[in-house]
Amino acid sequence: MFLGIKACGMPGTYIPSNYLPILIILIVATLVGLTPLILGVLVRPKRPYSIKLSPYESGNPPVGDTRYKFSVKFYIIAMLFMVFDVEAVFLYPWAVAYDKLGLYGFIEMMLFIFILLIGYIYAWEKGALEWE
Amino acid sequence: MMDISIIVGTIVKIAIVVTITMLHVAYAVYFERKVIGHMQARLGPMRVGPHGLLQPIADFVKLFFKEDIVPSNADKPIFLIAPVISVVAALASLAVIPLWETFAIANINIGILYILALSSVGAYGIILAGWSSNSKYSFLGALRSSAQVISYEIAMGLSLVGVMMLAGSANLVDIVNAQSKYPFILIQPVAFFVFLMAAIAETNRAPFDLPEAETELVAGYFTEYSGIRFGLFFIAEYAGMFIMSAIAVICFFGGWKGPHFWILSHVPNIVWFLLKVYALIFFYYWIRATLPRYRYDQLMSLGWKLFIPLTLANIFVTGLVKLLY
Amino acid sequence: MTTLQIFFIYFAVMTTLSSILVITRKNAVHSVIWMLVLFVHIAAIYLFLNAELLAAIQIIVYAGAILVLYLFVIMLLNLREEDTKKKFLSQWPLGLITGVVFIMFFILILGKITVFPTPGKYSVEFIKSEGIMMTIGKVLYTEYLLPFEVVSLILLVAIIGAVVLAKKKIS
Numbered sequence: 200m201f202l203g204i205k206a207c208g209m210p211g212t213y214i215p216s217n218y219l220p221i222l223i224i225l226i227v228a229t230l231v232g233l234t235p236l237i238l239g240v241l242v243r244p245k246r247p248y249s250i251k252l253s254p255y256e257s258g259n260p261p262v263g264d265t266r267y268k269f270s271v272k273f274y275i276i277a278m279l280f281m282v283f284d285v286e287a288v289f290l291y292p293w294a295v296a297y298d299k300l301g302l303y304g305f306i307e308m309m310l311f312i313f314i315l316l317i318g319y320i321y322a323w324e325k326g327a328l329e330w331e
Numbered sequence: 332m333m334d335i336s337i338i339v340g341t342i343v344k345i346a347i348v349v350t351i352t353m354l355h356v357a358y359a360v361y362f363e364r365k366v367i368g369h370m371q372a373r374l375g376p377m378r379v380g381p382h383g384l385l386q387p388i389a390d391f392v393k394l395f396f397k398e399d400i401v402p403s404n405a406d407k408p409i410f411l412i413a414p415v416i417s418v419v420a421a422l423a424s425l426a427v428i429p430l431w432e433t434f435a436i437a438n439i440n441i442g443i444l445y446i447l448a449l450s451s452v453g454a455y456g457i458i459l460a461g462w463s464s465n466s467k468y469s470f471l472g473a474l475r476s477s478a479q480v481i482s483y484e485i486a487m488g489l490s491l492v493g494v495m496m497l498a499g500s501a502n503l504v505d506i507v508n509a510q511s512k513y514p515f516i517l518i519q520p521v522a523f524f525v526f527l528m529a530a531i532a533e534t535n536r537a538p539f540d541l542p543e544a545e546t547e548l549v550a551g552y553f554t555e556y557s558g559i560r561f562g563l564f565f566i567a568e569y570a571g572m573f574i575m576s577a578i579a580v581i582c583f584f585g586g587w588k589g590p591h592f593w594i595l596s597h598v599p600n601i602v603w604f605l606l607k608v609y610a611l612i613f614f615y616y617w618i619r620a621t622l623p624r625y626r627y628d629q630l631m632s633l634g635w636k637l638f639i640p641l642t643l644a645n646i647f648v649t650g651l652v653k654l655l656y
Numbered sequence: 657m658t659t660l661q662i663f664f665i666y667f668a669v670m671t672t673l674s675s676i677l678v679i680t681r682k683n684a685v686h687s688v689i690w691m692l693v694l695f696v697h698i699a700a701i702y703l704f705l706n707a708e709l710l711a712a713i714q715i716i717v718y719a720g721a722i723l724v725l726y727l728f729v730i731m732l733l734n735l736r737e738e739d740t741k742k743k744f745l746s747q748w749p750l751g752l753i754t755g756v757v758f759i760m761f762f763i764l765i766l767g768k769i770t771v772f773p774t775p776g777k778y779s780v781e782f783i784k785s786e787g788i789m790m791t792i793g794k795v796l797y798t799e800y801l802l803p804f805e806v807v808s809l810i811l812l813v814a815i816i817g818a819v820v821l822a823k824k825k826i827s
Contacts, residue, residue, distance in 0.1 A: 220437040228422035232415035254466035278818035294495035296793025318815030330628035444712035451720025
């Protein structure tokens with residue numbers, strides 16, 4: 200019973216006990232990251248002044264705004280990455296179940312890849328993969 | 332109720348693995364300096380202890396006691412958590428790596444996907460570090476690095492598809508057990524080559540160390556980091572190298588398995604595993620000492636125009652061969 | 657209350673809290689970080705539903721690809737000046753009232769619903785025995801073949817769209 204819902208498949212009835220070690224290692228890893236930072240406060244010096252704190256620009260005083268606009272190329276790469284990442288995600292369960300799928304599975308995945316290859320070749324032709 | 336003894340056992344396992352990894356990180360740095368030193372006809376570190384053996388400890392003490400400088404105008408909270416994200420992503424990946432058949436902290440069915448997921452989270456450490464530092468070098472380094480990491484992530488994921496097809500599983504223990512007759516390197520050499528290159532690019536190592544090209548961008552995304560925070564990025568990089576090498580060994584070189592003849596069959600599994608991992612790590616150093624750095628446009632087109640089609644072709648051929656036999 | 661429920665409630669509360677933080681942060685990059693926290697906790701909730709593949713995909717696709725794209729766009733737009741502005745919207749009390757009414761409404765409805773899922777073929781034990789990736793692979797590429805192939809067309813449209821949009825910007 201949770202908020203009056205009666206269901207047997209609701210969250211909170213299945214125990215993902217395989218994943219408990221992963222929760223623990225995430226906590227341990229965070230501690231490994233944070234402990235030296237926190238303990239270090241006690242021992243390390245802290246003598247800041249404005250020149251020390253200014254960002255490094257080969258010894259010159261910093262000029263202009265740092266977060267200036269950058270090439271749209273990076274944005275295209277991120278977009279294409281997203282599409283191919285989704286494609287790769289579809290390949291993983293297919294690869295695992297490949298033995299059970301046989302010829303049928305082979306043909307359908309090749310069709311899937313082929314359709315995406317059209318997009319890939321299009322992006323290549325249009326110079327989206329070019330980096331000048 | 333979960334069994335307390337299982338939890339305690341898990342914590343002990345995690346403590347062992349994390350401690351070994353930290354020691355590995357310390358001495359991998361030393362080993363790298365020595366190896367590259369000798370390759371370039373130098374001696375490498377020699378001053379601290381015999382043959383410089385205590386150098387990593389001295390380095391750690393120095394980093395720990397150094398002032399922690401947060402640049403003015405930096406986005407403070409993000410500047411603080413960025414290295415922690417990198418370390419967490421690197422160390423948490425250790426959870427699924429089986430050192431031998433019965434020793435994996437978490438034996439889960441989606442082992443490979445877990446590694447890929449964490450390596451994509453690791454990219455945040457880089458982007459956020461560069462963005463929050465409010466320094467041009469950091470920002471450019473982070474941009475380059477994140478574009479590089481995401482580009483090679485696809486090649487890496489696709490190169491492992493062939494392995495999953497052969498093993499019929501994404502569980503790392505199952506993958507090793509599927510290689511009891513022969514290691515997958517013999518039938519997946521292309522996938523291994525792409526995986527290795529992608530792993531080098533993912534961990535920002537030479538010759539793909541564009542983000543931290545020290546002659547152009549000072550230290551790339553961690554230019555503004557000092558003291559122990561800088562050390563955390565170092566830990567993440569070297570732990571990442573260890574994990575990528577371990578995955579390569581598990582997926583292509585039969586993991587903890589060794590040859591079954593003569594006296595060699597009595598060598599413990601863990602020795603085989605570490606031997607293979609360190610051979611690969613040596614290869615990383617070798618490449619760094621040998622090859623010049625790639626240009627950024629070459630690096631990106633290598634990832635997009637060569638590795639992705641290569642891995643797709645590899646999947647096609649693997650599928651076809653599996654159908655015929 | 658069992659240990660299990662404590663874990664579940666933690667993840668549920670964190671999901672809600674971090675999603676509230678996502679929409680209330682003024683600094684867009686801080687929002688992205690909270691969104692990352694949100695995705696990790698949603699992935700954990702998928703684990704409680706015995707959907708480990710979905711949990712991994714949640715991180716790989718949403719946190720690893722889509723959120724990185726957001727981050728790139730935010731950095732591309734350079735939203736620094738927006739930080740100094742006081743508030744984006746002045747109608748937030750109205751939004752809050754609507755939200756609360758909706759939540760009440762949902763609680764009211766949820767109390768009335770009784771779900772009797774007839775246990776199908778894919779029980780927890782069945783999935784445990786052959787692994788979730790195998791099960792999903794066998795179902796997705798046979799029974800749901802058409803939707804799967806349609807996905808490739810959608811992705812094709814996405815590639816072409818991205819290239820066309822970006823090409824306009826370059827020239």
